[in-house]
Amino acid sequence: MEHAEPALAVSDLNVEIVGENGAFPVVSEMSLSVRPGETVCLVGESGCGKSMTALSLLRLLPDSARVASGSIRIHGEDFLAMDQRRVEDFRGDQIAMIFQEPLTALNPVLTIGEQIAESVRQHRKVGKREAFARAVKCLELVQMPDPERRARQYPHELSGGMRQRAMIALALACEPKIIIADEPTTALDVTVQAQILGLIADLQKRLGTAQILITHDLGVVAEIADRVIVMYAGRRVEECSVYELFDNPLHPYTIGLMGAVPHRAGGIVSARLTDIPGTVPPLWDLPKGCAFAPRCPGASARCLEERPPFIEKTPGHFAACWEHDNG
Amino acid sequence: MAELAPPLLAVEDLKVHFAIRSGVFQRRVGEVKAVDGVSFDIRYRQTLGLVGESGCGKSTTGLALMGLVKATDGRIVLDGEAALARKGSVPKSHRRRMQIIFQDPFSSLNPRQRVRDIIRAPLDIHNIGTPEERRAEVSKLISLVGLRPDQADNFPHQFSGGQRQRIGIARALALKPEVIVCDEPVSALDVSVQAQILNLLADLQKELGLSYLFISHDLGVVEHVSDRVAVMYLGKIVEIGRKTWIFGKPLHPYTELLLRSAPSHDPHHRHTFSAASDDIPSATRKPVGCAFHTRCPLATDICRQVDPPLEEKGEDHSVACHHR
Numbered sequence: 001m002e003h004a005e006p007a008l009a010v011s012d013l014n015v016e017i018v019g020e021n022g023a024f025p026v027v028s029e030m031s032l033s034v035r036p037g038e039t040v041c042l043v044g045e046s047g048c049g050k051s052m053t054a055l056s057l058l059r060l061l062p063d064s065a066r067v068a069s070g071s072i073r074i075h076g077e078d079f080l081a082m083d084q085r086r087v088e089d090f091r092g093d094q095i096a097m098i099f100q101e102p103l104t105a106l107n108p109v110l111t112i113g114e115q116i117a118e119s120v121r122q123h124r125k126v127g128k129r130e131a132f133a134r135a136v137k138c139l140e141l142v143q144m145p146d147p148e149r150r151a152r153q154y155p156h157e158l159s160g161g162m163r164q165r166a167m168i169a170l171a172l173a174c175e176p177k178i179i180i181a182d183e184p185t186t187a188l189d190v191t192v193q194a195q196i197l198g199l200i201a202d203l204q205k206r207l208g209t210a211q212i213l214i215t216h217d218l219g220v221v222a223e224i225a226d227r228v229i230v231m232y233a234g235r236r237v238e239e240c241s242v243y244e245l246f247d248n249p250l251h252p253y254t255i256g257l258m259g260a261v262p263h264r265a266g267g268i269v270s271a272r273l274t275d276i277p278g279t280v281p282p283l284w285d286l287p288k289g290c291a292f293a294p295r296c297p298g299a300s301a302r303c304l305e306e307r308p309p310f311i312e313k314t315p316g317h318f319a320a321c322w323e324h325d326n327g
Numbered sequence: 328m329a330e331l332a333p334p335l336l337a338v339e340d341l342k343v344h345f346a347i348r349s350g351v352f353q354r355r356v357g358e359v360k361a362v363d364g365v366s367f368d369i370r371y372r373q374t375l376g377l378v379g380e381s382g383c384g385k386s387t388t389g390l391a392l393m394g395l396v397k398a399t400d401g402r403i404v405l406d407g408e409a410a411l412a413r414k415g416s417v418p419k420s421h422r423r424r425m426q427i428i429f430q431d432p433f434s435s436l437n438p439r440q441r442v443r444d445i446i447r448a449p450l451d452i453h454n455i456g457t458p459e460e461r462r463a464e465v466s467k468l469i470s471l472v473g474l475r476p477d478q479a480d481n482f483p484h485q486f487s488g489g490q491r492q493r494i495g496i497a498r499a500l501a502l503k504p505e506v507i508v509c510d511e512p513v514s515a516l517d518v519s520v521q522a523q524i525l526n527l528l529a530d531l532q533k534e535l536g537l538s539y540l541f542i543s544h545d546l547g548v549v550e551h552v553s554d555r556v557a558v559m560y561l562g563k564i565v566e567i568g569r570k571t572w573i574f575g576k577p578l579h580p581y582t583e584l585l586l587r588s589a590p591s592h593d594p595h596h597r598h599t600f601s602a603a604s605d606d607i608p609s610a611t612r613k614p615v616g617c618a619f620h621t622r623c624p625l626a627t628d629i630c631r632q633v634d635p636p637l638e639e640k641g642e643d644h645s646v647a648c649h650h651r
Binding site: 045046143144145159161162165189190191192193194195196197198199201202216217218219220222223225242243245246256257259260261262263272273274275276277279280 | 380381487489490517518519520521522523525526529544546547548550551552584585587588589590591592593594595597598599600601602603604605606607609
């Protein structure tokens, strides 16, 4: 697996939002690659650019945003250079997305089965009946209880967990090689979240998809990621394997995030959370040096002046911080 | 030990039932028992965590305590002074001593009011102090929750989510309450800001001797802030007791399921989650007998017929289960 060709390779992607007062970057110098069977998690807080990255990977950016530069390659093909028709062929067939809120992402006036069948017919030359049968198969695959009946129901008739299953079934309908999941369990209760995480892991093992999972929840990361990219203010600040991230986090932002989440470490609850003072700076008014410097406990004069490069600190462990320059 | 503290607030058999109405004449066709006989104590200077999933009635419980929804039945005893929740109006003396912090710092602040006026409103309503004193009090509250004095004349939209939550906390503190109902106070906030607010609430509790009812769906947060924890499922408390019991030796199968479902935060010790879906009932279609029996691995015939009462199983540890 280690040496397999990446299914998706993004390099030096820059996304900007064009407003009345000119353009400002929301994603800067983003690079990532995912191999078949691998799960890469993008972690960060609201406004860090993780969702914008995801949308650009499907060329679903809103009108106000655009890719300023960079490349996205899917199985070696240049995705950004494709015409609209080819993009539509690719979406669903090669790359698919699972959204956070299935109630808004699913079409309310079509039954679950019709929606999945529609996607199948978009990409495969099959009849209506066959497509519907395929839809029921997909619902079975995501362990939807009573799939025959559910396929004939509308989204509002399903519970939150079942809707998310339906959305995953929709994404899987044409067996895409790459799945992007944007906060797929954030809107769910914890017992249902566990089921959906179990389902995502299980499906990946069986289908060998390449996955990019976007989340703000380090607990979810610990459960499901192979590799992790931590983002702050539109940039990568740290990237490494999930084990390395939890064992030896390097970037002060990552360390801060881990201390800020209440959780049990070996059954002991820490008395006080280490909070990160201040708030995320607005993307149109970023500080000159390292964007995290104003909130960083170890910031030096250099951090405020110069932005640290994103480089390999130890084998396979990348970070953007002046602190770990010699380690 | 803190466990021996006497109760400051006792809630007895609280019920909140909503009518389901339908048709042209809005005839009553049924009812939802959102809160169905809930009893608990909150002790002096302690935090009771109230945890459960969406629709379990935890927020409705908090709102009923504040008189913000009409309770159907039950008693609320604050410091020995009883009030009938059934009458629907909590006495003003109670209300002064109990305040609430809401989940959404965006919709719970009036966008047309300046921060100064938002925080002063409770003082005006209860007619406390002279205008001079009120102004001084507002300034004190603003710095107490960690905002800058020069921000007092700003409007809510000029603040971030975390700062707005601080405004909500200042408003709740204005009347010097003893009990604060915190209804998911950090759920809408980013992780780094969440920690700031949780630390602020902990500091205020110590400084002002507050008691909290902390309502949340987040087990990590509840474990962090609580002294005692109550677990709710479909309108009822299924397990309540000292935090160390609930998180260390849970007895109710639902509590066990919740703890098993929470992510591990340790990639070396991942949970293996089952992908299987189970039949999750809702408050409108509550199962007969024990409400959890449809999802319970221990369920037997008696569970399908008889709703188990909450029984004491150890010191400060009660469970509602036939099999434990």
